[in-house]
Amino acid sequence: MLSIHHVLNAADRLRKVAACTPLLTSAALNEQLGRPVWVKAENQQVTGSFKFRGAYNALATLDREDRRRGVIGASSGNHATALARAAEHFEVPAVVVVPDDMPEVKRQAITDLGARIVSYDRRSGRRDALVHQLAHGKRLAIVPSANHEQVIAGAGTVGWEMLEEVPSLRSLLVPVGGGGLAAGTAVAACGHDPSLKVVGVEPAAANDTARSLSAGQLISIPPPVTIADGLGHSEPARIPFEINQRLLADVVTVPEEAIAAAMAYLFRHFRLVVEPSGAVAFAGLLQSLDRLPSGPVGVVVSGGNVDWGIYKTQLDHAMTRMETPAHAAAVLH
Numbered sequence: 001m002l003s004i005h006h007v008l009n010a011a012d013r014l015r016k017v018a019a020c021t022p023l024l025t026s027a028a029l030n031e032q033l034g035r036p037v038w039v040k041a042e043n044q045q046v047t048g049s050f051k052f053r054g055a056y057n058a059l060a061t062l063d064r065e066d067r068r069r070g071v072i073g074a075s076s077g078n079h080a081t082a083l084a085r086a087a088e089h090f091e092v093p094a095v096v097v098v099p100d101d102m103p104e105v106k107r108q109a110i111t112d113l114g115a116r117i118v119s120y121d122r123r124s125g126r127r128d129a130l131v132h133q134l135a136h137g138k139r140l141a142i143v144p145s146a147n148h149e150q151v152i153a154g155a156g157t158v159g160w161e162m163l164e165e166v167p168s169l170r171s172l173l174v175p176v177g178g179g180g181l182a183a184g185t186a187v188a189a190c191g192h193d194p195s196l197k198v199v200g201v202e203p204a205a206a207n208d209t210a211r212s213l214s215a216g217q218l219i220s221i222p223p224p225v226t227i228a229d230g231l232g233h234s235e236p237a238r239i240p241f242e243i244n245q246r247l248l249a250d251v252v253t254v255p256e257e258a259i260a261a262a263m264a265y266l267f268r269h270f271r272l273v274v275e276p277s278g279a280v281a282f283a284g285l286l287q288s289l290d291r292l293p294s295g296p297v298g299v300v301v302s303g304g305n306v307d308w309g310i311y312k313t314q315l316d317h318a319m320t321r322m323e324t325p326a327h328a329a330a331v332l333h
Contacts, residue, residue, distance in 0.1 A: 002243065003187065004188060004190070007153050007156040007160050007187055009153070010057040010156065013057055013060045017046070018157075019044060021041050021044050021045050022040075023161070023165050024039045026269040029265070029269045035296065037285065037296070037299060038162065038298045039299050040299065040300045041270070042278070042300060043275075043303055043304025046085060048303055048304050048305040049081070050155060050300070050303065051082035051303070052082040053082075054151035054153075055083045055143060057150050057153055058150040058154065059071060059086045069140060071094050072095040072096070072134055072142055073094075073096055073131070073144060074096070074097040074098070074127050074128065074130075074145065075098060076229050077103060077305065078106065078277075080096035080098050080110050081110050083115070084113035084114065094116070095115065095116045095118060095134055096110055096115050096116070096118070097130055100121055103306075105306065105307050122223055144237065145177075146177070146183075146237040147237035148180075152243070153187075155180050155183075156183075156185055156187050157184070158185060159174070159185035159188035159198075159300070160192070166298065169296050170196060170294065171298070172185055172198045172298045172299075173200075173201055173292075173297065173300065174198060174199070174281055174300045175201055175228075175231060175277060175300065175302050176200035176202040177206075177233050177277070178237040179209060179236045181302060182209075185198055185300065186243060186244065186248055189247075190247055197293055199249055199251070200244065200248050201281045201284030202231055203227075203232075203254060203280060204253040204254060204256075205225060206228070206232050208234060209244065212241060213248070218241060220234050226276075227256055227259055227310075227314065228276040229276070230275070230278075230302075231280060252291070254283040259276050260315075260317065260318040261283065261286065262279035262283035262285075262286060263315055264318035264319045264321075264322050265286065266279055266301060278301050279301065281299050281300050281301070282299050285299050
């Protein structure tokens with residue numbers, strides 16, 4: 001069973017290769033929300049997202065001969081980039097299976113790192129079957145984006161770093177896609193203080209985890225459409241789901257407009273450029289502050305690999321709406 005010891009071992013492996021990203025606070029925002037809020041800027045991580053932590057930790061713990069033959073993984077973009085970067089570090093081949101509508105900025109980053117890209121149609125393609133077919137043919141080691149204990153342990157170092165720096169945190173908000181980051185953070189939090197509440201946040205349009213937790217079993221939904229493309233999962237990954245069932249205090253779902261508003265808040269108060277998936281946990285803070293325990297709150301900003309054209313349009317629209325008092329009151333209900 002995954003424990004805090006796995007997270008601490010991952011932290012040791014990552015110490016010299018991953019960034020210990022900043023934990024930021026804003027006096028103006030704290031006054032507005034009535035409590036201290038700390039934002040973990042994983043958009044400043046290697047490859048622009050927290051995913052490097054899990055990908056590197058998984059490769060570092062692979063059998064050397066398995067690693068030498070190469071690795072393969074499927075992703076909407078950030079895990080693929082992280083896997084390509086980790087493979088480059090270990091000087092091994094990497095194949096990444098990605099949706100054909102993946103943002104161009106993420107596709108280019110993968111190409112620049114030398115990984116081979118295989119595309120599929122996210123609405124009709126059988127992604128996992130394709131991964132296993134390619135892995136079998138090339139004898140590649142599969143490194144999933146979430147459904148892997150060492151990937152989860154690596155992701156958990158995000159939460160551990162937050163709690164090492166601000167041990168007084170009473171709750172942590174984490175975005176949920178496959179569930180690996182939430183699971184790793186929950187394991188780290190439980191090892192630090194079992195009373196600390198970890199809350200997952202996902203788009204309302206991609207609420208597979210909320211539905212699954214409510215049902216007490218894995219539930220599949222149709223391929224979702226959301227601006228948070230990195231969280232557009234149809235079903236939670238099995239290993240993280242089993243952890244999240246035990247350790248998550250709650251799961252909050254947020255509408256698309258709240259995600260865009262969160263991107264604007266993060267730019268205004270922290271000057272952070274954050275992709276929609278990376279802003280989802282902050283959207284959860286704005287939408288559910290009254291559901292959190294009193295005291296300091298930590299929020300994971302998970303990534304910043306934006307498509308500039310789309311980002312500027314979304315940010316401009318959200319900034320304009322923020323100037324409307326009625327809208328600000330509605331967001332902070």
